[in-house]
Amino acid sequence: MTPDQYCESKAAQSGSSFYYSFRLLPAERRRAITALYAYCREVDDVVDETHDPAVARAKLAWWRIEIAAVYDGAPQHPVGKALAPVVRAYRLPREHFDAVIDGMAMDLEQRRYADFAELERYCHRVAGVVGLMSAEIFGYEERSTAGFARDLGIAFQLTNIIRDVGEDARRGRVYLPQDELARFGVQASSILRARAEPGFAALMAFEVARAREWYDRAMRQLAPRDRRAQRASLAMAAIYRTLLDEIERDGFRVLDRRIALTPLRKLWIAWRTARAA
Numbered sequence: 001m002t003p004d005q006y007c008e009s010k011a012a013q014s015g016s017s018f019y020y021s022f023r024l025l026p027a028e029r030r031r032a033i034t035a036l037y038a039y040c041r042e043v044d045d046v047v048d049e050t051h052d053p054a055v056a057r058a059k060l061a062w063w064r065i066e067i068a069a070v071y072d073g074a075p076q077h078p079v080g081k082a083l084a085p086v087v088r089a090y091r092l093p094r095e096h097f098d099a100v101i102d103g104m105a106m107d108l109e110q111r112r113y114a115d116f117a118e119l120e121r122y123c124h125r126v127a128g129v130v131g132l133m134s135a136e137i138f139g140y141e142e143r144s145t146a147g148f149a150r151d152l153g154i155a156f157q158l159t160n161i162i163r164d165v166g167e168d169a170r171r172g173r174v175y176l177p178q179d180e181l182a183r184f185g186v187q188a189s190s191i192l193r194a195r196a197e198p199g200f201a202a203l204m205a206f207e208v209a210r211a212r213e214w215y216d217r218a219m220r221q222l223a224p225r226d227r228r229a230q231r232a233s234l235a236m237a238a239i240y241r242t243l244l245d246e247i248e249r250d251g252f253r254v255l256d257r258r259i260a261l262t263p264l265r266k267l268w269i270a271w272r273t274a275r276a277a
Helices: 003-014 017-022 027-049 053-072 078-090 094-109 116-138 144-163 165-169 178-183 188-192 200-221 231-249 263-276
Strands: none
Touching: 003 017, 003 027, 003 078, 017 027, 017 231, 017 263, 027 053, 027 078, 027 094, 027 116, 053 078, 053 094, 078 116, 094 116, 116 144, 116 231, 144 165, 144 200, 144 231, 165 188, 178 188, 178 200, 200 231, 231 263
């Protein structure tokens, strides 16, 4: 299996909405974004699938070394080997890759977020910088489009947090800001027990509204001349916004289930959005 095939397999196995959007891209850009996505999956899996925090920290430290090797021209991992030509071709900053690891490391140290400022810092590291790198791969001409990509990454991560409230709680994590829980009269302990308190639906409606605001904020920064180049991002946004609609339609029942769109529906949304770009 070649490094590119490894990354393609990693992306396909995830079943992510991103994978369906990648199909819209020319072959070279698709290969590049798939390598970037595979990297994100690798470091995310370190945190989610390694039960011993000390082992997880050691693995993340190894990935820091591997990223340094990518830039030095001597990577060992298939993902690192796939990334090496990508970082050269698209001039991706090394600090963005390190920032993703910094974000994943936060999951090992921090299971609660006092307020949205703290949560936004986390979202920037694990998703905002990925948006910035994705924009470089997709291509753009106007500076404002970089802001679009960063804020869209934040919106995606907020959507993931909303979708995965129950799944994260089973790992002992509550990403919803503590001051917002208090505002709606929801206890973190109830979320950890998958018990919806009376204020839970109102809390989730607030979280969904904010995520939508971040999508709107991102879209206002997308230069019209860059829409065609950023059509994969637009497709992802359409899929994720539809997911928010489904979560709302289902009554925000995210504590005991994971609401998702079917692969066929994702493909349809991606195709329709790309045609309109």
